[in-house]
Amino acid sequence: MSEHSGVAYTKAIRDFLAEAEEIVEQLAVELADLFDMSASGELNPDLLNSIFRGAHSLKGLAGMFGFSEVAELAHTMENLLDMVRLGKCKINQQVIVVLIESQELLTKLVGTLATGGSAGMAEEIAACVARIDVCLSPVEKAAGSSPLDSLGLSAQVLSSLTEYEEYRLTENISKGRTIFNVHASFDLSTFDQDLSQITDLLKSCGEVVSTLPSVGANMETHIDFDMILGSEWDLGDVKDLLEQSGVSVTQLGRAATIKLPTPTVPVAASAADLQTVSAPKRVELEVPVQNIPTIPTTSEDVVQSAKSMSRTVRVDIGKLDELMNIVGELVLSNSTIADISVKMRTEGFSRISIELGKAAKALERKLTELQKGVIEIRMIPVGQLYEKMSRIVRKISREQSKKVELKFFGAETELDKLIVEDISDPMMHIIRNAIDHGIESCEVRARRGKSESGTIRISAFQKGNHVVIEVEDDGNGIDIEKVKGIALRKGLVSDVSTMRDRDVLEFIFLPGFSTSDAVNEVSGRGVGMDVVKNNITALSGMVDVETRLGEGSRFIITLPITLAIIKALIISCSGRMYALPITSVLESLILNDSEIMTIERKEVIQVRETTLPLLRLETFFDIRRAAERPEEYYVVVVGIAEKRLGIVVDDLLCQQDIVIKPLGDSFRQSHGIAGAADLGDQRTILVLDVGGIINETIRSGS
Amino acid sequence: MDDSAAMRAMLVAVIEPLCECQIVEATSGFEALRLLPRERIDLILTDINMPDINGLELISYLRSNPNYSSIPVFIISTESSLNDMEKGKQLGAAEYVVKPFDPVHLQHLITSYLEPAR
Numbered sequence: 062m063s064e065h066s067g068v069a070y071t072k073a074i075r076d077f078l079a080e081a082e083e084i085v086e087q088l089a090v091e092l093a094d095l096f097d098m099s100a101s102g103e104l105n106p107d108l109l110n111s112i113f114r115g116a117h118s119l120k121g122l123a124g125m126f127g128f129s130e131v132a133e134l135a136h137t138m139e140n141l142l143d144m145v146r147l148g149k150c151k152i153n154q155q156v157i158v159v160l161i162e163s164q165e166l167l168t169k170l171v172g173t174l175a176t177g178g179s180a181g182m183a184e185e186i187a188a189c190v191a192r193i194d195v196c197l198s199p200v201e202k203a204a205g206s207s208p209l210d211s212l213g214l215s216a217q218v219l220s221s222l223t224e225y226e227e228y229r230l231t232e233n234i235s236k237g238r239t240i241f242n243v244h245a246s247f248d249l250s251t252f253d254q255d256l257s258q259i260t261d262l263l264k265s266c267g268e269v270v271s272t273l274p275s276v277g278a279n280m281e282t283h284i285d286f287d288m289i290l291g292s293e294w295d296l297g298d299v300k301d302l303l304e305q306s307g308v309s310v311t312q313l314g315r316a317a318t319i320k321l322p323t324p325t326v327p328v329a330a331s332a333a334d335l336q337t338v339s340a341p342k343r344v345e346l347e348v349p350v351q352n353i354p355t356i357p358t359t360s361e362d363v364v365q366s367a368k369s370m371s372r373t374v375r376v377d378i379g380k381l382d383e384l385m386n387i388v389g390e391l392v393l394s395n396s397t398i399a400d401i402s403v404k405m406r407t408e409g410f411s412r413i414s415i416e417l418g419k420a421a422k423a424l425e426r427k428l429t430e431l432q433k434g435v436i437e438i439r440m441i442p443v444g445q446l447y448e449k450m451s452r453i454v455r456k457i458s459r460e461q462s463k464k465v466e467l468k469f470f471g472a473e474t475e476l477d478k479l480i481v482e483d484i485s486d487p488m489m490h491i492i493r494n495a496i497d498h499g500i501e502s503c504e505v506r507a508r509r510g511k512s513e514s515g516t517i518r519i520s521a522f523q524k525g526n527h528v529v530i531e532v533e534d535d536g537n538g539i540d541i542e543k544v545k546g547i548a549l550r551k552g553l554v555s556d557v558s559t560m561r562d563r564d565v566l567e568f569i570f571l572p573g574f575s576t577s578d579a580v581n582e583v584s585g586r587g588v589g590m591d592v593v594k595n596n597i598t599a600l601s602g603m604v605d606v607e608t609r610l611g612e613g614s615r616f617i618i619t620l621p622i623t624l625a626i627i628k629a630l631i632i633s634c635s636g637r638m639y640a641l642p643i644t645s646v647l648e649s650l651i652l653n654d655s656e657i658m659t660i661e662r663k664e665v666i667q668v669r670e671t672t673l674p675l676l677r678l679e680t681f682f683d684i685r686r687a688a689e690r691p692e693e694y695y696v697v698v699v700g701i702a703e704k705r706l707g708i709v710v711d712d713l714l715c716q717q718d719i720v721i722k723p724l725g726d727s728f729r730q731s732h733g734i735a736g737a738a739d740l741g742d743q744r745t746i747l748v749l750d751v752g753g754i755i756n757e758t759i760r761s762g763s
Numbered sequence: 764m765d766d767s768a769a770m771r772a773m774l775v776a777v778i779e780p781l782c783e784c785q786i787v788e789a790t791s792g793f794e795a796l797r798l799l800p801r802e803r804i805d806l807i808l809t810d811i812n813m814p815d816i817n818g819l820e821l822i823s824y825l826r827s828n829p830n831y832s833s834i835p836v837f838i839i840s841t842e843s844s845l846n847d848m849e850k851g852k853q854l855g856a857a858e859y860v861v862k863p864f865d866p867v868h869l870q871h872l873i874t875s876y877l878e879p880a881r
Contacts, residue, residue, distance in 0.1 A: 077769035114812055121841050122769050124863030132863075139841075220854055221823040223811060223847045249800060253793045253815075272816050274796060274824040284796065284824075 077126050078175055081119060085168045088115045092161045099154050106146065106229060106268065112160075113142035119167070131170050134186055137193045138163050144197060147228045156196045163189050213313055214242075218273055218287060226271045233268060233291030240270075241299055243288040245308035246277050252284050260288065262302055267292025289313075304448040307455065378478060381439050388432050392718045393739065395424050439479070440622075443521040443530065444472025446485050450519065453489060457496050464513055465500055470520035476528050480600055480620055484530070487593040487604075491532050491616045492517060494590070499536030499614060509611070511535065527644065527701070528622055533615040539608040541565050566606050567759065570594040601735055603701050603752045619701055619752075627721060629738070629748065631714040632697065634678040635686050638746045639710075640719055640738055645751035647698045647705070649713060654692050666696070666707060673698065676758050677709045681733060699751045706755050721748050733757055764789035765810045765839070774808060774839075777866045781873060792816035796824070804834055806876055811840040811847045819851055826855045835876045839864065 091112045098104055120135035138160060144150035166189050170182060222230070233240060243263065247255040256272070263269050270289040277285035292299060296312045303310060399421040405414035447469045458465040476484075500506075500515030507513065518533040541562055548554050548568045572591040597604045601621050608614040621627075621644070629640035630649075650668070657664050657675065664675040675696065679686060696707040719738035735750035765771050771788050778786060787802055789795040793815045795807070807825070811818035818838055825831045835857040838848050848859040858872055 076772045080767060080769045117812060117841060118767050118770075121862045122767060125770065125773050217823055217827070220850060221817075221819040223817050223819055223850070226817070249797075253797065256793075271820065273820045274792075274816060276824070276828045280828060280830070 074126060077122055078171075081122065081131070081171045081174070084115050084119045085164060085171055088112060088164045089161075089168065091115070092157065092164055096154065096157050096161065099152075099157055104152070106232070109142070109146045110225065113139065113146050116142055128174060130182065130186055131167065131174070134163060134167055134170065134189060137190045138167075141193050141196055146225060148232065150197055159192050159196055163193060214289075217275070218271070218289070221273055222271055229268065229270045230289065230291065233270065236291075238267065238291040238293050239295065240313040241290045241292060241296070242311050242313055243290055243299075243303065243308050244285065244311070245288075246279075246283050246285045249282055249284055252286075256286055259303070259308060263288060263290050263292075266290075266294050266299060266302060301445075301448070304452050307452065376438070378439070381435065384435050385439075388428065388435055389719075392425075392428050392432065395421060395428055396717065398424070436477075439477050440475040441478045441481055442472060443474045443476055443481060443528070444469070446481060446488065447472055447519065449485065450489070450492060454492060454496065454517070457493060458500075461496060463496060463500050463502055463515060465496055466514045466516045468516060468518045470518065471522045474521040474523055474528055476620065476622060480602075483596065483600055484602075484618065484620065487596045488519075488530065488532065488618070490590075490593050491618075492519075495532065495534040495536065495614070495616075499534040499538075501536055523622070524619075528620050530618040530620070531615055532618075533613065535613040538610040538612050538614050539566065539569065539606070540610055541608070544568050564759075566608065569606065570604070598753060598756065601750055601752055603704070603756070605703065627719060628716060629719045630697065630716055631740075631746070632695070632710040633712045633714055634710045635684045637684065638714065638740075638744070639678070640717075640746055640748040641697060641699065641708070642735070642748070642751065643716065645699045645701055647700050649698065650696045650707075652694050652696050652709075654694075668698070668707075671705075673705055673707045674758065675707045675709055676754065681754065681757070699755070701752050701755060704755050704759070706751075706758060708749075708754070719748065764791065764795050764808070764813070766790050766813055770810075777869055778873060781870055782877060784877070792818070792821045795821065799831060804831075806873065807834055807836045808839055809836060811838060811851065817847075819847060819854060822851055822854045822856055837872065839869075 091108060095104065095108055095112065098108070116135050116139035120132050120139050123129070123132035123135060141150065141156070141160070145152045145156075166182075166185060170186075173182070230240065243259070245256070245259055260269050260272070268291045270291055273287045273289075275285045275287060277283055290299070294302075296310065300310050399418065402414045402417040402421055405411075405417065451467055454465055454467050495517055496515075500517070501509070501511075503513050506515065516535050519530070520533075521528060521530045523529075544565050545560075548565070553568060553571065554560070570590045570593075572589060594604055597618055597620075603619045605617040605619075606614060607617070621642075628643040630643055630646055631638055631640055633639075652666060656666050658666065660672070664677070665672045666675060667673075673696075678684075691711060694709050694711065695713050696709050697713070698705065698707050700706070717740070719740070721736040721738055733750055733754040735748045735753070737745055738748050739745055765774065768790075771790075775786050775788070778784070784805070785802075787798055787804065789798055792809075792813050795809070809818045809821060813821075816824075818840070822836055822838075825834065825836060832855075836851075836855070838851045838856050838859040839862060840848055840859070841862045845861075848856075848861075852859060857876065860869055860872070
């Protein structure tokens with residue numbers, strides 16, 4: 062084809078020359094990168110593909126415009142590159158060198174096109190072509206069914222995958238990556254920006270193999286996309302990364318380690334559960350760390366790939382538990398040493414004992430630091446939950462046709478990772494309730510003179526050795542009279558006239574209690590506030606509620622910062638010893654029998670201005686006293702959140718650091734016991750769960 | 764659409780003399796998706812290898828959207844993508860044309876598809 066007549070053609074040729082130059086320049090840069098990369102052994106498929114497309118474009122163009130030498134050379138290069146990118150041919154540094162030489166020749170050629178003098182280069186070109194052909198060494202393709210079959214891809218997606226994409230997908234699978242399908246729906250006016258935001262995020266954790274547009278529900282205004290992602294991350298982490306984006310992620314085919322939410326059982330994680338200690342933040346283009354060297358997913362990373370591994374390490378949380386245990390044992394051993402030093406003094410070895418004592422003290426300081434360090438490793442900011450919440454709130458409020466604004470405070474407040482995980486579900490149920498029953502519809506809100514959007518405030522802050530999470534809404538509030546009515550009707554109480562509002566509200570945490578007349582689809586089924594409360598109590602936490610009718614409600618969740626090593630007060634009662642976490646102990650008093658008063662069959666004492674309910678520990682645990690009741694007692698005043706209780710014990714023994722170890726499942730029903738601890742001299746004692754005791758006492762009226 | 768400006772210019776040169784049609788150019792599948800709702804398109808010429816979504820994905824989308832499913836699609840691509848072009852046909856592409864193509868041949872094809880519309 063050599064009719065270069067007409068204005069259109071002249072413009073076309075000018076465009077061609079400009080473009081051809083651009084392409085060969087780009088090829089030069091990319092081939093250089095490829096060469097650098099080849100040193101590390103792993104080649105970036107995107108880079109390879111880009112080089113292929115460059116050669117491919119150039120070939121097509123040159124062919125169209127009749128520049129056959131360029132076309133021929135480009136064609137040979139394209140051929141080789143196509144084989145390589147489809148895995149049909151091996152590539153190594155030598156091959157890359159040949160490619161680079163070819164590209165240099167190509168550049169020369171293109172340069173001569175403008176001036177029309179490419180005649181004398183025929184030999185060079187032929188030689189180059191021959192060199193390239195030598196590199197074509199086909200790789201044995203493994204026989205057998207395609208792994209793509211087991212992925213469960215829809216026919217639509219499968220049929221629109223190009224050969225290259227199929228190959229990339231197969232590669233990802235054979236490298237042991239998990240394949241995910243990410244589905245999103247975008248507004249037609251902004252879809253390309255939205256989509257590129259998502260694909261950037263996806264590229265930071267793996268390879269985006271294909272992007273398929275499809276027609277979704279709102280075809281006039283929206284366009285849907287299904288992206289296939291190959292990644293070494295697990296489903297939970299990928300979902301976390303995309304939390305705010307309103308996309309859905311499903312895993313295809315082979316199961317990797319899938320994180321399932323476990324609402325009731327606090328996870329004593331199995332060794333196979335890999336979790337990030339420092340979880341990925343929602344920053345675009347962050348490079349996550351993998352223990353296995355992976356193909357860098359963006360070509361800019363390529364050159365620095367050796368050094369720029371992120372600074373986080375994934376740690377199995379079971380290992381952290383072990384570490385904690387060991388530190389706990391160290392603390393106990395140290396106590397023993399301190400004891401020995403004291404004994405030595407009494408036996409006349411005072412000089413040595415002083416030295417030993419000093420050493421023990423120094424060791425104790427170091428151990429405290431170590432302890433702190435290990436605890437800190439397990440701490441993660443509550444803010445991680447916040448991102449999850451936003452997405453779900455958007456979904457629920459859409460389902461309910463209500464407008465809800467979510468406000469977060471205290472995202473940096475830190476909690477033990479296991480607690481954060483286990484508190485997520487209860488919080489979600491509370492929030493769900495707040496949207497279902499709390500926040501009113503727009504019309505009702507308008508009528509009440511409230512802003513169109515309901516607000517849910519979630520704040521987290523530290524209070525002593527606890528973390529408080531509050532979920533507050535500005536909706537309906539809880540109708541206390543209604544609660545009283547239902548309680549009476551269900552026979553939960555006979556007389557409500559003298560009950561304080563605060564105690565009436567406790568009723569909502571009883572099983573089967575619901576103030577909504579219609580059990581609606583969303584929250585009516587399955588989970589009631591009693592389950593929420595149980596889950597929180599299982600974490601040694603407490604939940605309280607405050608409300609004002611018409612104005613809103615506030616749920617207050619109080620949690621211990623960590624469940625592991627704590628300082629405890631060792632007490633004895635009826636010949637047995639127990640441990641009380643110091644953080645819950647407010648003060649201790651000595652008390653005489655005569656000071657105890659009885660009000661409504663409950664024992665109380667007067668402490669300064671307030672009346673303090675009492676609990677005799679032996680009554681709580683139903684232990685019979687062997688000897689006679691002493692006349693004098695110690696009362697340990699404990700409290701969590703706003704609740705107070707005086708626990709009557711025989712003696713206060715000492716204060717000690719202990720490691721709480723969980724008891725088996727058979728003890729799970731025993732409210733009031735947080736676990737057991739080793740006292741160091743082979744004695745094992747029970748650790749009291751103050752929250753549980755307080756709850757039981759209130760519930761049963763002691 | 765084609766991501767090469769020169770290619771597009773070439774195609775324009777081939778098509779222009781054929782009819783009094785308006786040629787809308789797009790550099791990528793995305794751009795096409797953006798343009799589609801705004802113009803009344805009678806024929807689509809696309810490549811397979813494009814930066815964002817590939818030609819097959821575009822065809823799949825067009826076929827599944829009732830607004831666009833009746834628009835004939837030609838795939839114009841190089842012979843190394845023959846497998847892909849077959850797939851394209853299966854997906855519903857009307858014709859496929861191999862680059863470098865004979866412009867007369869392409870002109871014939873286009874005319875035959877556009878005739879009934881007029």
